Amino acid sequence: MKKFLLLILAAGMFYFSNAQYKLVNVPDHLKNIKVKVQEPSPSPTGNGSTVTIIGQKLDEVIMGETIHDIQTYGSLQKRMHAYQDGTIGAIWMMAFDIPDWTDRGTGYNYYDGNSWGPYPTERLETVRTGYPCYVPFGENGEITVSHYLADPYWGLAFNKREEKGTGGWEEFYLAGPENMGIVWPILVTNGADNTNIHILARTYGDIYMGQDGALLYYRSLDGGNTWDIEHYFFDELGPDYFTTIDADEYSWAQPKGETIAFAVGFNHQNGYVMKSYDNGDSWEQILVYENPFTPYAGGDTPTYGGGDGSQAIALDSDGNAHVAFGRMCHVYDGGALYLYPWTEGLIYWNETMAPLDTTIISSYTLDHLIANGNLIGWTIPSGGDSTIIDFGVYYFSLTSFPQLNIDDNNRIFALWSAVAPGYNNGVMNYRHICGRASVDGGATWEQIKDFNTDLLYIFSECVYPAMSTAFTDDHVHFIFQTDNEPGLHTWTGGHAPTDNSIVYMKHPTGTFIGTGEQIAVPSVDFSLLQNYPNPFRDQTFIVATLEKDSYLSMKILNVIGQEVRYVDFGLVNKGEFRFEIRKENLPEGIYYYTVSNGQHDMTRKMIIY
Structure with a gap:
């Protein structure tokens, strides 16, 4: 059976925190309940x-x-x-x-x-x-x-x-x-x-x-x-x-x-x-x-x-x-x-x-x-x-x-x-x-x-x-x-x-079909390509495409959900935005990087060897 690696994040901490399409509010005490x-x-x-x-x-x-x-x-x-x-x-x-x-x-x-x-x-x-x-x-x-x-x-x-x-x-x-x-x-x-x-x-x-x-x-x-x-x-x-x-x-x-x-x-x-x-x-x-x-x-x-x-x-x-x-x-x-x-x-x-x-x-x-x-x-x-x-x-x-x-x-x-x-x-x-x-x-x-x-x-x-x-x-x-x-x-x-x-x-x-008061389909206003190369040894490159000027940030998490790096890119003009991730002090292993424009998050997996 082909194995897919799992995105490991604490659900109660990160659940729908910034999503524009999130139209309802779930109290924190309910988010963290597991049954x-x-x-x-x-x-x-x-x-x-x-x-x-x-x-x-x-x-x-x-x-x-x-x-x-x-x-x-x-x-x-x-x-x-x-x-x-x-x-x-x-x-x-x-x-x-x-x-x-x-x-x-x-x-x-x-x-x-x-x-x-x-x-x-x-x-x-x-x-x-x-x-x-x-x-x-x-x-x-x-x-x-x-x-x-x-x-x-x-x-x-x-x-x-x-x-x-x-x-x-x-x-x-x-x-x-x-x-x-x-x-x-x-x-x-x-x-x-x-x-x-x-x-x-x-x-x-x-x-x-x-x-x-x-x-x-x-x-x-x-x-x-x-x-x-x-x-x-x-x-x-x-x-x-x-x-x-x-x-x-x-x-x-x-x-x-x-x-x-x-x-x-x-x-x-x-x-x-x-x-x-x-x-x-x-x-x-x-x-x-x-x-x-x-x-x-x-x-x-x-x-x-x-x-x-x-x-x-x-x-x-x-x-x-x-x-x-x-x-x-x-x-x-x-x-x-x-x-x-x-x-x-x-x-x-x-x-x-x-x-x-x-x-x-x-x-x-x-x-x-x-x-x-x-x-x-x-x-x-x-x-x-x-x-x-x-x-x-x-x-x-x-x-x-x-x-x-x-x-x-x-x-x-x-x-x-x-x-x-x-x-x-x-x-x-x-x-x-x-x-x-x-x-x-x-x-x-x-x-x-x-x-x-x-x-x-x-x-x-x-x-x-x-x-x-x-x-x-x-x-x-x-x-x-x-x-x-x-x-x-x-x-x-x-x-x-x-x-x-x-x-x-x-x-x-x-x-x-097309009648009555209806709810709009949510949309995502930026896209994120997979980093390349991946896996990588020293550095890798990522491209985000923005539909409008946005404040962009990125966090990198390890496989147990700990944040190991945070980058604030500030205000980024709409269009393609290319940036790099350097290995620096990150040990070899599996990581997940999340890019946010303040309204939506996109997450991808990367491997350092």
């Missing part, structure tokens, strides 16, 4: 009324409820589908029986073209289940999958029917390898009549193929009657690449013919796209993000930039993969993994781009992501209020839970949940659903939209967006969960149990 990463739950066992939203030109329907409020430990499963005949099927994880959630299972509702059905009060399955997925099935049907405890091992429970919205459900099951459970499944279908079923699920129980949590693939070509591929283990995702595949940290793209693909990782470990051009017979591994601590080999690490484990993937009309994931800073300290929940940034990548690494993602700045065209989401102020008081704990970043879909015109639509300055209960800020679009394949992006700015959402925590992979009548369809308390009750215990609503929204694609 020990929680393993997923010790056991995998956890008529609508239309509301007119003034000024937002959207339809909103509350079409379900739940008290059990966690919907995913990472990437949200496919939860809804808008059909071309105007109907919609949608699901969520639902439970009301506090505190043991014995009634947990899949909540289901259906829009028949005129109205939603009554709120469900009983789960879809006959057994207690969790973390469901929903997609079209057959000519006009639908199918769900979730995990359940088939004592003593966990397995998968399916429910399908040939006619969506009506008739009885057929429940059937799938077991994992011998003496091994499988959990947290995700599902897609393809083929002429959507009868090809593709499943990814994570092992649960003993070590399997060298991993405590391995990702397995299953395929049925006849609607689940038989499985021609079972328990398929990806060597490319094995222990040489991941110590474990974490719960829900993988997601399917909507297939394009026989091209199927999924994203996996994007947390404290690497991130990959796995793609098959022959309907799952063979697979190609595509590196998207790499860090030097995958797989983790023990010991302490510096703070480094990576992903937060929530990601989404979509295929364009040519079958090229597009990925979005939340940014997160991590550190191993005393053998334990910690994260910094104040980290922000929604990262975008496609197959025309080079792989990302810890230097580009960074633990202290968004500049490199902006310069590379990889940043599409961040926290945005509201009405002049740019302060974040505090926020609920999800163990994810300030900008997380992305959804990504591409229409027939190769327009990309992204949704995510972000902490919202200006919306708080006096103690914590709420989260809102945000989105934006690209009409040129991800080269440029339209402005960010906040879909929860109406008075209705002043005291609303809006999370877990789930977008339909199909677009009908040039509309984007999605659901999300909302309540009046920041954070979660289930899993984190952040607040007392409370009622949560499952909300459906429909927007014209024009809402995403």
